[in-house]
Amino acid sequence: MHIKTDDTVQVIAGNDRGKQGRVLSIDRPSGKLVVEGCNRVYKHVRRSQKNPQGGRLSKEMPLQISNVLLFCTQCAQGVRTGARIAEDGSKERFCRKCSTALGQIAPAKDKQAST
Numbered sequence: 001m002h003i004k005t006d007d008t009v010q011v012i013a014g015n016d017r018g019k020q021g022r023v024l025s026i027d028r029p030s031g032k033l034v035v036e037g038c039n040r041v042y043k044h045v046r047r048s049q050k051n052p053q054g055g056r057l058s059k060e061m062p063l064q065i066s067n068v069l070l071f072c073t074q075c076a077q078g079v080r081t082g083a084r085i086a087e088d089g090s091k092e093r094f095c096r097k098c099s100t101a102l103g104q105i106a107p108a109k110d111k112q113a114s115t
């Protein structure tokens with residue numbers, strides 16, 4: 001999955017299905033990511049020094065990466081992406097639907113020594 005922090009994604013499963021949001025953080029080892037405004041839960045907190053009022057705290061919980069799709073502004077929906085080599089040699093993501101480039105994944109490599 002080529003999803004990076006700050007990408008806009010669309011949630012395709014669960015209670016927040018259809019919602020879009022910005023990726024706040026990604027945990028690659030567990031394959032989870034936190035999307036702004038999605039999968040919010042109320043965490044009940046006890047009164048403490050940091051939080052003298054106590055009460056409920058709204059918090060986003062991580063989603064499985066497979067439950068989101070990268071959002072394509074051209075298609076106005078979450079889309080499957082592919083990777084391809086751009087003309088300048090860098091690697092980029094693209095929308096499988098409209099083939100719009102969706103940002104770079106890897107910079108252009110220096111021409112490999114062809115001896």
Ligand SMILES: [Zn+2]
Nearest residue numbers: 072075095098
């Ligand atoms: Zn598209």
